[in-house]
Amino acid sequence: MLENMAENMNHSNNILLEARGLGKTFPGADQAISVLDGVDFALRAGESVSIRGESGSGKSTLLNLLSGLERADAGQLFWQGSEVTRYSLSKLAASRTLFMGFVFQAYYLAPELNALENVLLSARIAGRVDRAVRERAEALLVRVGLKERIRHSSTKLSGGERQRVAVARALINDPPLVLADEPTGNLDESTGMAVMDLLLEITDESAKSLVLVTHNPDFAARTERQLTLHLGKLGS
Numbered sequence: 698m699l700e701n702m703a704e705n706m707n708h709s710n711n712i713l714l715e716a717r718g719l720g721k722t723f724p725g726a727d728q729a730i731s732v733l734d735g736v737d738f739a740l741r742a743g744e745s746v747s748i749r750g751e752s753g754s755g756k757s758t759l760l761n762l763l764s765g766l767e768r769a770d771a772g773q774l775f776w777q778g779s780e781v782t783r784y785s786l787s788k789l790a791a792s793r794t795l796f797m798g799f800v801f802q803a804y805y806l807a808p809e810l811n812a813l814e815n816v817l818l819s820a821r822i823a824g825r826v827d828r829a830v831r832e833r834a835e836a837l838l839v840r841v842g843l844k845e846r847i848r849h850s851s852t853k854l855s856g857g858e859r860q861r862v863a864v865a866r867a868l869i870n871d872p873p874l875v876l877a878d879e880p881t882g883n884l885d886e887s888t889g890m891a892v893m894d895l896l897l898e899i900t901d902e903s904a905k906s907l908v909l910v911t912h913n914p915d916f917a918a919r920t921e922r923q924l925t926l927h928l929g930k931l932g933s
């Protein structure tokens with residue numbers, strides 16, 4: 698009994714995100730396609746984990762479920778000990794902006810906005826733009842190597858520069874977690890390497906948890922824990 702209580706306390710103190718038996722099925726032409734079939738996953742605060750898997754194995758689907766961008770058909774998802782699978786869409790969205798930043802393969806910057814405005818957009822969604830937030834956004838853009846590009850239109854930035862903006866955007870609300878879905882997938886080798894160095898350094902120095910989906914075994918090896926998604930299940 699006492700041991701159980703100690704375990705529960707330990708659990709709520711250290712586990713940032715937990716998935717239990719997550720399942721996702723998509724409708725197919727003839728029959729439904731089961732993409733995730735009982736994914737169990739626990740991520741500690743400050744921990745970095747990589748996920749590899751063949752194309753189509755469900756890596757993006759899994760990140761979309763972990764971030765609550767898509768709903769699971771089965772299982773439970775906990776953020777900081779709260780079961781978010783029970784949340785309304787609006788509560789989930791509000792929680793997400795504070796809980797995680799997301800870096801996508803295709804950057805997804807707003808083309809009509811400059812670098813700074815793109816970073817501030819995430820703060821605006823979280824409802825917080827004041828002088829301190831502006832200064833934080835500028836400092837983040839300097840940190841990601843864009844000191845000379847702060848007010849550049851995002852359409853005038855290179856792929857690597859766009860992804861640097863996306864990394865700054867993911868961190869603007871100071872979330873405990875960053876999810877990155879093949880963040881170097883659209884970049885050439887040396888640019889991808891530089892962006893990956895930055896992502897790993899910046900999440901490490903700010904003690905963020907990181908879930909990194911990547912095809913690159915060298916990048917995967919740089920996280921503390923390496924997992925593989927295969928046949929709908931996550932394993933080591």
Ligand SMILES: Nc1ncnc2c1ncn2[C@@H]1O[C@H](COP(=O)(O)OP(=O)(O)O)[C@@H](O)[C@H]1O
Nearest residue numbers: 723724732750751752753754755756757758759
């Ligand atoms: N919205 C959707 N509707 C139907 N099928 C989908 C949808 N999203 C993904 N899928 C299917 O789920 C499988 C896994 O996709 P995905 O998660 O994108 O894989 P990965 O990121 O590992 O390449 C694929 O077979 C894909 O076609």
Ligand SMILES: [Mg+2]
Nearest residue numbers: 756757758878
């Ligand atoms: Mg994918």
